[in-house]
Amino acid sequence: MNNFLKMLPPISENERGELYSLTSEQLLKVKKLIRKECCNFNAELGECFLLNGGRGCVCPQMISNHIICRWFNHAVLPQDPSLYVDVIKDTECKRCVVCGTAIFPRGNKTKYCPKCRKKVWRKQRTEWQRKYRSVVEK
Numbered sequence: 001m002n003n004f005l006k007m008l009p010p011i012s013e014n015e016r017g018e019l020y021s022l023t024s025e026q027l028l029k030v031k032k033l034i035r036k037e038c039c040n041f042n043a044e045l046g047e048c049f050l051l052n053g054g055r056g057c058v059c060p061q062m063i064s065n066h067i068i069c070r071w072f073n074h075a076v077l078p079q080d081p082s083l084y085v086d087v088i089k090d091t092e093c094k095r096c097v098v099c100g101t102a103i104f105p106r107g108n109k110t111k112y113c114p115k116c117r118k119k120v121w122r123k124q125r126t127e128w129q130r131k132y133r134s135v136v137e138k
């Protein structure tokens with residue numbers, strides 16, 4: 001493997017230690033993304049510049065239904081956050097517990113997307129005020 005690729009973290013795996021698989025729909029998006037964003041992809045030949053000692057060989061990520069390329073995994077896929085979250089469903093990318101929108105939490109406590117967080121806060125405040133009032137008016 002190219003030294004350059006060795007510098008990247010290992011391929012992402014799910015909790016069972018398996019590679020992330022792609023549905024046929026995701027695979028189409030992956031191929032598009034490689035063509036558009038992968039700087040190691042030779043679109044004319046469909047080859048990878050990095051593999052086979054730089055002599056080029058068919059891009060393995062283009063023909064696999066699993067995430068198998070480190071470069072794609074860590075450098076290309078994150079450029080499409082919604083696809084990233086769709087494919088790699090780990091703790092790095094949580095979903096809002098209310099509406100299911102993908103969120104990139106800044107802390108472990110993040111549970112809601114910004115929209116729902118506002119709604120939840122407002123509701124909690126109203127409830128708190130109601131409780132407070134009921135205690136005070138007794």
Ligand SMILES: [Zn+2]
Pocket residue numbers: 096097098099100101112113114115116117
């Ligand atoms: Zn939400």
